[in-house]
Amino acid sequence: MAGPLAVVAPLTGPRGRWGRLFPADLLEHPAVTVFDDAADPERSIALARQIAATAGIRAVAGHFSSEAAAGALPVYRRAGIPVAFPLSSAPGVTREHLSPEPGIIAPMPDNVEQAATLWRSAGGAGTYAWAGASATGLAVAWADLGGQLRPAVTEILAEPGVTTLVVLGTLTDAERALAVVAASGRRLRVVLSDDSWVGSAAWEGLTPEVVTTRPDPAVLVEQCARHMLEAVQEGLTGAEIVSLWARRHGIAHWEKPQPIGVRP
Structure with a gap:
Protein backbone atom coordinates (compact mmCIF):
# COMPACT_ATOMS: atom_id res chain seq x y z
CA MET A 1 0.00 0.00 0.00
CA ASP A 110 4.76 34.74 -8.37
CA ASN A 111 6.53 35.60 -11.62
CA VAL A 112 5.72 39.31 -11.34
CA GLU A 113 7.19 39.60 -7.84
CA GLN A 114 10.28 37.59 -8.81
CA ALA A 115 10.86 39.68 -11.94
CA ALA A 116 10.47 42.89 -9.92
CA THR A 117 13.07 41.67 -7.43
CA LEU A 118 15.50 40.90 -10.25
CA TRP A 119 14.71 44.26 -11.84
CA ARG A 120 15.53 46.20 -8.68
CA SER A 121 18.71 44.27 -8.04
CA ALA A 122 20.03 44.29 -11.60
CA GLY A 123 19.59 48.00 -12.25
CA GLY A 124 16.17 48.46 -13.83
CA ALA A 125 15.58 49.97 -17.26
CA GLY A 126 18.12 49.12 -19.92
CA THR A 127 19.30 45.91 -18.25
CA TYR A 128 19.51 42.96 -20.63
CA ALA A 129 18.19 39.48 -19.88
CA TRP A 130 18.36 36.14 -21.61
CA ALA A 131 15.58 33.65 -20.85
CA GLY A 132 15.72 29.89 -21.11
CA ALA A 133 12.91 28.04 -22.86
CA SER A 134 11.09 27.20 -19.62
CA ALA A 135 11.13 30.75 -18.23
CA THR A 136 8.24 32.13 -20.29
CA GLY A 137 6.39 33.61 -17.31
CA LEU A 138 9.46 35.37 -15.95
CA ALA A 139 10.38 36.64 -19.41
CA VAL A 140 6.92 38.17 -19.92
CA ALA A 141 7.03 39.79 -16.49
CA TRP A 142 10.54 41.13 -17.18
CA ALA A 143 9.44 42.63 -20.51
CA ASP A 144 6.35 44.17 -18.90
CA LEU A 145 8.64 46.02 -16.50
CA GLY A 146 10.54 47.46 -19.46
CA GLY A 147 13.49 45.09 -19.31
CA GLN A 148 15.40 44.23 -22.45
CA LEU A 149 15.34 40.63 -23.73
CA ARG A 150 17.66 39.10 -26.29
CA PRO A 151 17.40 35.61 -27.81
CA ALA A 152 21.09 34.80 -27.29
CA VAL A 153 23.71 35.63 -24.68
CA THR A 154 26.14 36.50 -27.48
CA GLU A 155 23.81 39.29 -28.62
CA ILE A 156 23.83 40.79 -25.14
CA LEU A 157 27.61 40.62 -24.97
CA ALA A 158 27.74 42.47 -28.30
CA GLU A 159 25.73 45.40 -26.93
CA PRO A 160 28.00 48.42 -26.36
CA GLY A 161 28.66 49.23 -22.73
CA VAL A 162 26.77 46.28 -21.27
CA THR A 163 27.93 45.50 -17.72
CA THR A 164 25.15 43.23 -16.41
CA LEU A 165 23.55 40.06 -17.71
CA VAL A 166 20.36 38.69 -16.14
CA VAL A 167 19.63 34.99 -16.67
CA LEU A 168 16.02 33.81 -16.38
CA GLY A 169 15.67 30.06 -16.36
CA THR A 170 16.99 26.82 -14.94
CA LEU A 171 20.38 25.92 -13.55
CA THR A 172 21.17 24.32 -16.92
CA ASP A 173 20.32 27.61 -18.61
CA ALA A 174 22.60 29.46 -16.20
CA GLU A 175 25.47 27.08 -16.88
CA ARG A 176 25.05 27.58 -20.63
CA ALA A 177 25.00 31.36 -20.23
CA LEU A 178 28.01 31.41 -17.93
CA ALA A 179 29.96 29.21 -20.33
CA VAL A 180 29.33 31.74 -23.11
CA VAL A 181 30.46 34.59 -20.86
CA ALA A 182 33.60 32.69 -19.84
CA ALA A 183 34.44 31.88 -23.45
CA SER A 184 34.11 35.54 -24.39
CA GLY A 185 36.70 36.60 -21.85
CA ARG A 186 34.39 39.37 -20.67
CA ARG A 187 34.09 40.40 -17.04
CA LEU A 188 30.59 41.47 -16.19
CA ARG A 189 28.00 41.11 -13.48
CA VAL A 190 25.78 38.06 -13.94
CA VAL A 191 22.51 38.05 -11.99
CA LEU A 192 20.59 34.79 -11.69
CA SER A 193 17.04 34.09 -10.61
CA ASP A 194 16.30 31.45 -7.96
CA ASP A 195 15.62 28.84 -10.60
CA SER A 196 19.09 29.32 -12.04
CA TRP A 197 20.82 28.83 -8.74
CA VAL A 198 19.48 25.85 -6.83
CA GLY A 199 21.91 22.97 -6.79
CA SER A 200 24.75 24.95 -8.32
CA ALA A 201 28.41 24.46 -7.71
CA ALA A 202 31.03 27.19 -7.92
CA TRP A 203 31.70 28.37 -11.46
CA GLU A 204 35.35 28.68 -12.35
CA GLY A 205 36.33 32.32 -12.76
CA LEU A 206 32.81 33.69 -12.30
CA THR A 207 30.98 34.81 -9.18
CA PRO A 208 27.35 35.30 -10.19
CA GLU A 209 25.04 37.17 -7.87
CA VAL A 210 21.85 35.32 -7.01
CA VAL A 211 18.66 37.21 -6.34
CA THR A 212 16.73 34.90 -4.09
CA THR A 213 13.49 35.14 -2.15
CA ARG A 214 12.80 34.87 1.56
Missing part, protein backbone atom coordinates in the same frame (compact mmCIF):
# COMPACT_ATOMS: atom_id res chain seq x y z
CA ALA A 2 1.26 3.47 -0.86
CA GLY A 3 2.49 5.78 1.88
CA PRO A 4 -0.09 8.51 2.60
CA LEU A 5 2.14 11.41 1.45
CA ALA A 6 3.02 11.52 -2.24
CA VAL A 7 6.14 13.48 -3.15
CA VAL A 8 6.45 14.43 -6.83
CA ALA A 9 9.90 15.69 -7.78
CA PRO A 10 12.47 15.65 -10.60
CA LEU A 11 14.86 13.01 -9.32
CA THR A 12 16.27 12.36 -12.80
CA GLY A 13 16.56 14.40 -15.97
CA PRO A 14 17.89 17.91 -16.58
CA ARG A 15 16.63 19.27 -13.25
CA GLY A 16 17.48 16.33 -11.04
CA ARG A 17 19.38 18.62 -8.70
CA TRP A 18 16.08 20.22 -7.75
CA GLY A 19 14.78 16.88 -6.52
CA ARG A 20 17.58 16.75 -3.99
CA LEU A 21 16.04 19.75 -2.24
CA PHE A 22 13.80 17.20 -0.54
CA PRO A 23 15.76 15.92 2.50
CA ALA A 24 16.87 12.31 2.09
CA ASP A 25 15.33 11.28 5.42
CA LEU A 26 11.95 12.53 4.24
CA LEU A 27 12.11 10.71 0.91
CA GLU A 28 12.96 7.50 2.78
CA HIS A 29 10.21 7.91 5.38
CA PRO A 30 7.77 4.97 5.40
CA ALA A 31 4.81 7.35 5.15
CA VAL A 32 6.14 8.82 1.88
CA THR A 33 5.64 7.52 -1.65
CA VAL A 34 8.02 9.11 -4.16
CA PHE A 35 7.16 9.80 -7.80
CA ASP A 36 9.82 10.98 -10.27
CA ASP A 37 8.42 13.38 -12.87
CA ALA A 38 11.86 14.02 -14.44
CA ALA A 39 10.93 17.73 -14.76
CA ASP A 40 8.49 16.84 -17.55
CA PRO A 41 5.21 18.76 -17.09
CA GLU A 42 3.13 16.25 -19.05
CA ARG A 43 4.54 13.37 -17.04
CA SER A 44 4.00 15.33 -13.83
CA ILE A 45 0.31 15.91 -14.63
CA ALA A 46 -0.11 12.24 -15.57
CA LEU A 47 1.38 11.33 -12.18
CA ALA A 48 -1.17 13.60 -10.50
CA ARG A 49 -3.95 11.58 -12.13
CA GLN A 50 -2.25 8.35 -11.03
CA ILE A 51 -1.91 9.64 -7.47
CA ALA A 52 -5.54 10.75 -7.35
CA ALA A 53 -6.57 7.21 -8.30
CA THR A 54 -4.25 5.51 -5.77
CA ALA A 55 -5.82 4.26 -2.56
CA GLY A 56 -4.23 5.47 0.65
CA ILE A 57 -2.65 8.73 -0.56
CA ARG A 58 -4.01 11.60 1.53
CA ALA A 59 -1.73 14.53 0.63
CA VAL A 60 0.85 15.62 -1.94
CA ALA A 61 3.96 17.81 -2.01
CA GLY A 62 5.94 18.78 -5.09
CA HIS A 63 5.20 19.41 -8.78
CA PHE A 64 7.98 22.04 -9.00
CA SER A 65 7.21 23.19 -12.54
CA SER A 66 4.58 25.93 -12.70
CA GLU A 67 3.07 24.29 -15.78
CA ALA A 68 2.89 20.96 -13.96
CA ALA A 69 1.40 22.54 -10.83
CA ALA A 70 -1.24 24.37 -12.87
CA GLY A 71 -2.24 21.11 -14.55
CA ALA A 72 -2.15 19.06 -11.35
CA LEU A 73 -4.18 21.50 -9.24
CA PRO A 74 -7.61 20.72 -10.76
CA VAL A 75 -6.86 16.99 -10.53
CA TYR A 76 -6.27 17.20 -6.78
CA ARG A 77 -9.16 19.60 -6.30
CA ARG A 78 -11.57 17.14 -7.91
CA ALA A 79 -10.14 14.30 -5.83
CA GLY A 80 -10.22 16.34 -2.61
CA ILE A 81 -6.52 15.76 -1.92
CA PRO A 82 -4.57 18.51 -0.09
CA VAL A 83 -1.42 19.61 -1.91
CA ALA A 84 1.63 21.80 -1.35
CA PHE A 85 3.28 23.39 -4.40
CA PRO A 86 6.48 24.82 -2.87
CA LEU A 87 8.03 26.29 -6.02
CA SER A 88 5.27 27.08 -8.50
CA SER A 89 5.32 30.77 -9.42
CA ALA A 90 2.35 30.71 -11.81
CA PRO A 91 -0.18 33.34 -10.64
CA GLY A 92 -3.01 30.87 -11.23
CA VAL A 93 -1.44 28.63 -8.59
CA THR A 94 -0.01 31.16 -6.13
CA ARG A 95 -3.36 32.93 -5.75
CA GLU A 96 -4.73 29.66 -4.33
CA HIS A 97 -2.27 29.83 -1.41
CA LEU A 98 -4.03 28.81 1.82
CA SER A 99 -7.23 27.79 0.06
CA PRO A 100 -8.97 25.47 2.56
CA GLU A 101 -10.59 23.33 -0.14
CA PRO A 102 -9.07 20.86 -0.60
CA GLY A 103 -6.15 22.42 1.31
CA ILE A 104 -3.59 24.21 -0.88
CA ILE A 105 -0.23 25.66 0.10
CA ALA A 106 1.52 27.64 -2.65
CA PRO A 107 3.85 30.14 -0.95
CA MET A 108 6.29 30.98 -3.75
CA PRO A 109 6.27 34.63 -4.91
CA PRO A 215 12.81 32.07 2.42
CA ASP A 216 14.88 30.62 -0.37
CA PRO A 217 13.56 27.75 -2.52
CA ALA A 218 15.35 25.04 -0.54
CA VAL A 219 13.70 26.26 2.65
CA LEU A 220 10.27 26.33 1.02
CA VAL A 221 10.62 22.76 -0.24
CA GLU A 222 11.61 21.35 3.14
CA GLN A 223 9.01 23.35 5.06
CA CYS A 224 6.20 22.32 2.72
CA ALA A 225 7.21 18.66 2.69
CA ARG A 226 7.58 18.35 6.45
CA HIS A 227 4.33 20.23 6.99
CA MET A 228 2.43 17.83 4.74
CA LEU A 229 4.10 14.81 6.36
CA GLU A 230 2.94 16.05 9.75
CA ALA A 231 -0.54 16.58 8.29
CA VAL A 232 -0.94 12.98 7.14
CA GLN A 233 0.51 11.64 10.38
CA GLU A 234 -1.94 13.73 12.43
CA GLY A 235 -4.88 13.12 10.10
CA LEU A 236 -5.49 16.82 9.44
CA THR A 237 -8.17 18.05 7.06
CA GLY A 238 -7.37 20.48 4.25
CA ALA A 239 -8.69 23.41 6.27
CA GLU A 240 -6.61 22.35 9.28
CA ILE A 241 -3.51 22.02 7.10
CA VAL A 242 -3.70 25.60 5.84
CA SER A 243 -4.71 27.00 9.24
CA LEU A 244 -1.71 25.34 10.88
CA TRP A 245 0.57 26.72 8.15
CA ALA A 246 -0.74 30.26 8.66
CA ARG A 247 -0.37 30.02 12.45
CA ARG A 248 3.06 28.44 12.26
CA HIS A 249 4.49 31.12 9.99
CA GLY A 250 2.52 34.02 11.38
CA ILE A 251 1.49 35.36 7.98
CA ALA A 252 -0.83 34.30 5.22
CA HIS A 253 1.75 34.96 2.49
CA TRP A 254 5.49 35.23 2.57
CA GLU A 255 6.96 38.69 2.85
CA LYS A 256 7.76 40.46 -0.40
CA PRO A 257 10.96 39.08 -1.89
CA GLN A 258 14.08 41.11 -1.29
CA PRO A 259 17.38 40.97 -3.20
CA ILE A 260 20.07 39.04 -1.38
CA GLY A 261 23.58 38.62 -2.71
CA VAL A 262 24.48 34.93 -2.61
CA ARG A 263 27.68 33.31 -3.75
CA PRO A 264 27.27 29.67 -4.83
Whole structure:
Protein backbone atom coordinates (compact mmCIF):
# COMPACT_ATOMS: atom_id res chain seq x y z
CA MET A 1 0.00 0.00 0.00
CA ALA A 2 1.26 3.47 -0.86
CA GLY A 3 2.49 5.78 1.88
CA PRO A 4 -0.09 8.51 2.60
CA LEU A 5 2.14 11.41 1.45
CA ALA A 6 3.02 11.52 -2.24
CA VAL A 7 6.14 13.48 -3.15
CA VAL A 8 6.45 14.43 -6.83
CA ALA A 9 9.90 15.69 -7.78
CA PRO A 10 12.47 15.65 -10.60
CA LEU A 11 14.86 13.01 -9.32
CA THR A 12 16.27 12.36 -12.80
CA GLY A 13 16.56 14.40 -15.97
CA PRO A 14 17.89 17.91 -16.58
CA ARG A 15 16.63 19.27 -13.25
CA GLY A 16 17.48 16.33 -11.04
CA ARG A 17 19.38 18.62 -8.70
CA TRP A 18 16.08 20.22 -7.75
CA GLY A 19 14.78 16.88 -6.52
CA ARG A 20 17.58 16.75 -3.99
CA LEU A 21 16.04 19.75 -2.24
CA PHE A 22 13.80 17.20 -0.54
CA PRO A 23 15.76 15.92 2.50
CA ALA A 24 16.87 12.31 2.09
CA ASP A 25 15.33 11.28 5.42
CA LEU A 26 11.95 12.53 4.24
CA LEU A 27 12.11 10.71 0.91
CA GLU A 28 12.96 7.50 2.78
CA HIS A 29 10.21 7.91 5.38
CA PRO A 30 7.77 4.97 5.40
CA ALA A 31 4.81 7.35 5.15
CA VAL A 32 6.14 8.82 1.88
CA THR A 33 5.64 7.52 -1.65
CA VAL A 34 8.02 9.11 -4.16
CA PHE A 35 7.16 9.80 -7.80
CA ASP A 36 9.82 10.98 -10.27
CA ASP A 37 8.42 13.38 -12.87
CA ALA A 38 11.86 14.02 -14.44
CA ALA A 39 10.93 17.73 -14.76
CA ASP A 40 8.49 16.84 -17.55
CA PRO A 41 5.21 18.76 -17.09
CA GLU A 42 3.13 16.25 -19.05
CA ARG A 43 4.54 13.37 -17.04
CA SER A 44 4.00 15.33 -13.83
CA ILE A 45 0.31 15.91 -14.63
CA ALA A 46 -0.11 12.24 -15.57
CA LEU A 47 1.38 11.33 -12.18
CA ALA A 48 -1.17 13.60 -10.50
CA ARG A 49 -3.95 11.58 -12.13
CA GLN A 50 -2.25 8.35 -11.03
CA ILE A 51 -1.91 9.64 -7.47
CA ALA A 52 -5.54 10.75 -7.35
CA ALA A 53 -6.57 7.21 -8.30
CA THR A 54 -4.25 5.51 -5.77
CA ALA A 55 -5.82 4.26 -2.56
CA GLY A 56 -4.23 5.47 0.65
CA ILE A 57 -2.65 8.73 -0.56
CA ARG A 58 -4.01 11.60 1.53
CA ALA A 59 -1.73 14.53 0.63
CA VAL A 60 0.85 15.62 -1.94
CA ALA A 61 3.96 17.81 -2.01
CA GLY A 62 5.94 18.78 -5.09
CA HIS A 63 5.20 19.41 -8.78
CA PHE A 64 7.98 22.04 -9.00
CA SER A 65 7.21 23.19 -12.54
CA SER A 66 4.58 25.93 -12.70
CA GLU A 67 3.07 24.29 -15.78
CA ALA A 68 2.89 20.96 -13.96
CA ALA A 69 1.40 22.54 -10.83
CA ALA A 70 -1.24 24.37 -12.87
CA GLY A 71 -2.24 21.11 -14.55
CA ALA A 72 -2.15 19.06 -11.35
CA LEU A 73 -4.18 21.50 -9.24
CA PRO A 74 -7.61 20.72 -10.76
CA VAL A 75 -6.86 16.99 -10.53
CA TYR A 76 -6.27 17.20 -6.78
CA ARG A 77 -9.16 19.60 -6.30
CA ARG A 78 -11.57 17.14 -7.91
CA ALA A 79 -10.14 14.30 -5.83
CA GLY A 80 -10.22 16.34 -2.61
CA ILE A 81 -6.52 15.76 -1.92
CA PRO A 82 -4.57 18.51 -0.09
CA VAL A 83 -1.42 19.61 -1.91
CA ALA A 84 1.63 21.80 -1.35
CA PHE A 85 3.28 23.39 -4.40
CA PRO A 86 6.48 24.82 -2.87
CA LEU A 87 8.03 26.29 -6.02
CA SER A 88 5.27 27.08 -8.50
CA SER A 89 5.32 30.77 -9.42
CA ALA A 90 2.35 30.71 -11.81
CA PRO A 91 -0.18 33.34 -10.64
CA GLY A 92 -3.01 30.87 -11.23
CA VAL A 93 -1.44 28.63 -8.59
CA THR A 94 -0.01 31.16 -6.13
CA ARG A 95 -3.36 32.93 -5.75
CA GLU A 96 -4.73 29.66 -4.33
CA HIS A 97 -2.27 29.83 -1.41
CA LEU A 98 -4.03 28.81 1.82
CA SER A 99 -7.23 27.79 0.06
CA PRO A 100 -8.97 25.47 2.56
CA GLU A 101 -10.59 23.33 -0.14
CA PRO A 102 -9.07 20.86 -0.60
CA GLY A 103 -6.15 22.42 1.31
CA ILE A 104 -3.59 24.21 -0.88
CA ILE A 105 -0.23 25.66 0.10
CA ALA A 106 1.52 27.64 -2.65
CA PRO A 107 3.85 30.14 -0.95
CA MET A 108 6.29 30.98 -3.75
CA PRO A 109 6.27 34.63 -4.91
CA ASP A 110 4.76 34.74 -8.37
CA ASN A 111 6.53 35.60 -11.62
CA VAL A 112 5.72 39.31 -11.34
CA GLU A 113 7.19 39.60 -7.84
CA GLN A 114 10.28 37.59 -8.81
CA ALA A 115 10.86 39.68 -11.94
CA ALA A 116 10.47 42.89 -9.92
CA THR A 117 13.07 41.67 -7.43
CA LEU A 118 15.50 40.90 -10.25
CA TRP A 119 14.71 44.26 -11.84
CA ARG A 120 15.53 46.20 -8.68
CA SER A 121 18.71 44.27 -8.04
CA ALA A 122 20.03 44.29 -11.60
CA GLY A 123 19.59 48.00 -12.25
CA GLY A 124 16.17 48.46 -13.83
CA ALA A 125 15.58 49.97 -17.26
CA GLY A 126 18.12 49.12 -19.92
CA THR A 127 19.30 45.91 -18.25
CA TYR A 128 19.51 42.96 -20.63
CA ALA A 129 18.19 39.48 -19.88
CA TRP A 130 18.36 36.14 -21.61
CA ALA A 131 15.58 33.65 -20.85
CA GLY A 132 15.72 29.89 -21.11
CA ALA A 133 12.91 28.04 -22.86
CA SER A 134 11.09 27.20 -19.62
CA ALA A 135 11.13 30.75 -18.23
CA THR A 136 8.24 32.13 -20.29
CA GLY A 137 6.39 33.61 -17.31
CA LEU A 138 9.46 35.37 -15.95
CA ALA A 139 10.38 36.64 -19.41
CA VAL A 140 6.92 38.17 -19.92
CA ALA A 141 7.03 39.79 -16.49
CA TRP A 142 10.54 41.13 -17.18
CA ALA A 143 9.44 42.63 -20.51
CA ASP A 144 6.35 44.17 -18.90
CA LEU A 145 8.64 46.02 -16.50
CA GLY A 146 10.54 47.46 -19.46
CA GLY A 147 13.49 45.09 -19.31
CA GLN A 148 15.40 44.23 -22.45
CA LEU A 149 15.34 40.63 -23.73
CA ARG A 150 17.66 39.10 -26.29
CA PRO A 151 17.40 35.61 -27.81
CA ALA A 152 21.09 34.80 -27.29
CA VAL A 153 23.71 35.63 -24.68
CA THR A 154 26.14 36.50 -27.48
CA GLU A 155 23.81 39.29 -28.62
CA ILE A 156 23.83 40.79 -25.14
CA LEU A 157 27.61 40.62 -24.97
CA ALA A 158 27.74 42.47 -28.30
CA GLU A 159 25.73 45.40 -26.93
CA PRO A 160 28.00 48.42 -26.36
CA GLY A 161 28.66 49.23 -22.73
CA VAL A 162 26.77 46.28 -21.27
CA THR A 163 27.93 45.50 -17.72
CA THR A 164 25.15 43.23 -16.41
CA LEU A 165 23.55 40.06 -17.71
CA VAL A 166 20.36 38.69 -16.14
CA VAL A 167 19.63 34.99 -16.67
CA LEU A 168 16.02 33.81 -16.38
CA GLY A 169 15.67 30.06 -16.36
CA THR A 170 16.99 26.82 -14.94
CA LEU A 171 20.38 25.92 -13.55
CA THR A 172 21.17 24.32 -16.92
CA ASP A 173 20.32 27.61 -18.61
CA ALA A 174 22.60 29.46 -16.20
CA GLU A 175 25.47 27.08 -16.88
CA ARG A 176 25.05 27.58 -20.63
CA ALA A 177 25.00 31.36 -20.23
CA LEU A 178 28.01 31.41 -17.93
CA ALA A 179 29.96 29.21 -20.33
CA VAL A 180 29.33 31.74 -23.11
CA VAL A 181 30.46 34.59 -20.86
CA ALA A 182 33.60 32.69 -19.84
CA ALA A 183 34.44 31.88 -23.45
CA SER A 184 34.11 35.54 -24.39
CA GLY A 185 36.70 36.60 -21.85
CA ARG A 186 34.39 39.37 -20.67
CA ARG A 187 34.09 40.40 -17.04
CA LEU A 188 30.59 41.47 -16.19
CA ARG A 189 28.00 41.11 -13.48
CA VAL A 190 25.78 38.06 -13.94
CA VAL A 191 22.51 38.05 -11.99
CA LEU A 192 20.59 34.79 -11.69
CA SER A 193 17.04 34.09 -10.61
CA ASP A 194 16.30 31.45 -7.96
CA ASP A 195 15.62 28.84 -10.60
CA SER A 196 19.09 29.32 -12.04
CA TRP A 197 20.82 28.83 -8.74
CA VAL A 198 19.48 25.85 -6.83
CA GLY A 199 21.91 22.97 -6.79
CA SER A 200 24.75 24.95 -8.32
CA ALA A 201 28.41 24.46 -7.71
CA ALA A 202 31.03 27.19 -7.92
CA TRP A 203 31.70 28.37 -11.46
CA GLU A 204 35.35 28.68 -12.35
CA GLY A 205 36.33 32.32 -12.76
CA LEU A 206 32.81 33.69 -12.30
CA THR A 207 30.98 34.81 -9.18
CA PRO A 208 27.35 35.30 -10.19
CA GLU A 209 25.04 37.17 -7.87
CA VAL A 210 21.85 35.32 -7.01
CA VAL A 211 18.66 37.21 -6.34
CA THR A 212 16.73 34.90 -4.09
CA THR A 213 13.49 35.14 -2.15
CA ARG A 214 12.80 34.87 1.56
CA PRO A 215 12.81 32.07 2.42
CA ASP A 216 14.88 30.62 -0.37
CA PRO A 217 13.56 27.75 -2.52
CA ALA A 218 15.35 25.04 -0.54
CA VAL A 219 13.70 26.26 2.65
CA LEU A 220 10.27 26.33 1.02
CA VAL A 221 10.62 22.76 -0.24
CA GLU A 222 11.61 21.35 3.14
CA GLN A 223 9.01 23.35 5.06
CA CYS A 224 6.20 22.32 2.72
CA ALA A 225 7.21 18.66 2.69
CA ARG A 226 7.58 18.35 6.45
CA HIS A 227 4.33 20.23 6.99
CA MET A 228 2.43 17.83 4.74
CA LEU A 229 4.10 14.81 6.36
CA GLU A 230 2.94 16.05 9.75
CA ALA A 231 -0.54 16.58 8.29
CA VAL A 232 -0.94 12.98 7.14
CA GLN A 233 0.51 11.64 10.38
CA GLU A 234 -1.94 13.73 12.43
CA GLY A 235 -4.88 13.12 10.10
CA LEU A 236 -5.49 16.82 9.44
CA THR A 237 -8.17 18.05 7.06
CA GLY A 238 -7.37 20.48 4.25
CA ALA A 239 -8.69 23.41 6.27
CA GLU A 240 -6.61 22.35 9.28
CA ILE A 241 -3.51 22.02 7.10
CA VAL A 242 -3.70 25.60 5.84
CA SER A 243 -4.71 27.00 9.24
CA LEU A 244 -1.71 25.34 10.88
CA TRP A 245 0.57 26.72 8.15
CA ALA A 246 -0.74 30.26 8.66
CA ARG A 247 -0.37 30.02 12.45
CA ARG A 248 3.06 28.44 12.26
CA HIS A 249 4.49 31.12 9.99
CA GLY A 250 2.52 34.02 11.38
CA ILE A 251 1.49 35.36 7.98
CA ALA A 252 -0.83 34.30 5.22
CA HIS A 253 1.75 34.96 2.49
CA TRP A 254 5.49 35.23 2.57
CA GLU A 255 6.96 38.69 2.85
CA LYS A 256 7.76 40.46 -0.40
CA PRO A 257 10.96 39.08 -1.89
CA GLN A 258 14.08 41.11 -1.29
CA PRO A 259 17.38 40.97 -3.20
CA ILE A 260 20.07 39.04 -1.38
CA GLY A 261 23.58 38.62 -2.71
CA VAL A 262 24.48 34.93 -2.61
CA ARG A 263 27.68 33.31 -3.75
CA PRO A 264 27.27 29.67 -4.83
